[in-house]
Amino acid sequence: MNQTTERHITEAVAMNTEKNGALEYWRSLDQLAETEEFQSFMEKEFPQHVEEVKANPVSRRKFLKLMGASIALAGATASACTRQPSEKIIPYVLPPEEIVPGKPLYYASAYVHDGVANGILVESHMGRPTKVEGNPEHPASLGSTDAFAQASILTMYDPDRSQSVIRRGRITTYDAYLNELNEALSNQVEKQGGGIRVLTGTVTSPTLHGQLQALLARYPGARWHQYDPVTLDNAREGSRLAFGEILSTRCDLKKADVILSLDGDFLSDGPGAVRYA
Structure with a gap:
């Protein structure tokens, strides 16, 4: 122009x-x-x-x-x-009593972030979760959620979510996985689990912790490693220096007139953030 x-x-x-x-x-x-x-x-x-x-x-x-x-x-x-595949709509022969088409169901669950579980209520339609809200009866959330819990529902519909058991890049079956795992564990009995390594993130679940302890008791030579890209190690070390042992801080904000937070967004990150907010 x-x-x-x-x-x-x-x-x-x-x-x-x-x-x-x-x-x-x-x-x-x-x-x-x-x-x-x-x-x-x-x-x-x-x-x-x-x-x-x-x-x-x-x-x-x-x-x-x-x-x-x-x-x-x-x-x-x-x-x-594009030729669409033929599909058939088959109604329930004996429909579940709790499912009414168009009426959601709510399930109490927990969302784990940074090793801390927050109570949530999951709204579900015909077996498909659609919305996450806080559980008002859970002491860690008091009916609220954070952005991470709200976005967690998207992982259910992630197109990259694995739909089957994968071994070395190839699809296999769950039975094949169990057979191979049992064979590998059997070979570790004489070594007392010297070749077993378990890698997890931060574990605060009593059930999972008990299962891991049972595994380590059965295989004394096994090792359990915990890793998180972002950890609370500095906070734990600070509590050890201040109190002589590793503790989790619980703040009673009702007793504070003025709150000064230095490099610590306690309303967004860390244990109790949802409850504090």
């Missing part, structure tokens, strides 16, 4: 914006300036709607109508290009 054309469009835009009935929304400066190039484009692409667009260029009803037609056309085009 040369300088003469730019000046012409600028002048036309200024004139059109000052007159009554000027466009409130436009696709380009060419449309606002009503250039010959834009008029030619409209006549070629939408010959049957040129006068209608000129008279009433933008309306909410028309916009929704055009969008609906575009989406329908896109769907028709896609369905015409």
Whole structure:
């Protein structure tokens, strides 16, 4: 676009914006300036709607109508290009008593973050979880959640989520996994588990901790390693220096008149953050 054309469009835009009935929304400066190039484009692409667009260029009803037609056309085009597999809808022969179509069910669960569990309620529709909220009867959440718990529902529908047991990049079965695991554990009996290594994140679950302790008791030579990309090691070390042992800090904010937090966002991170917030 040369300088003469730019000046012409600028002048036309200024004139059109000052007159009554000027466009409130436009696709380009060419449309606002009503250039010959834009008029030619409209006549070629939408010959049957040129006068209608000129008279009433933008309306909410028309916009929704055009969008609906575009989406329908896109769907028709896609369905015409791809043969969809045949599917059958089979109703329950004996429907579960607790499931009513259209009515959600709520399950009490826990979301673990940084080794700390927060009580949640999971909304489920026909066996599919759809929403996470805090459990008001859980002391760690008091009915609230954080951004991590809210976003955790997305992992259920992650397209990269594994749908089957994978061994060395190939799909196998769960039975094959159990057989191979039992064989490997049997070979470790004479070595007392000297070749067994267990890698986990921070574990605060009493049940999982008990299971790991039972495994270590059966295989004394096994080793359990815990690793987290972001840990609370500094906080634990600080409690050891201050109190002589590793402790988890629980703050009673009701007794504080002024709170000064230095490099510690206790309302967003760490144990009790949801309860404090």
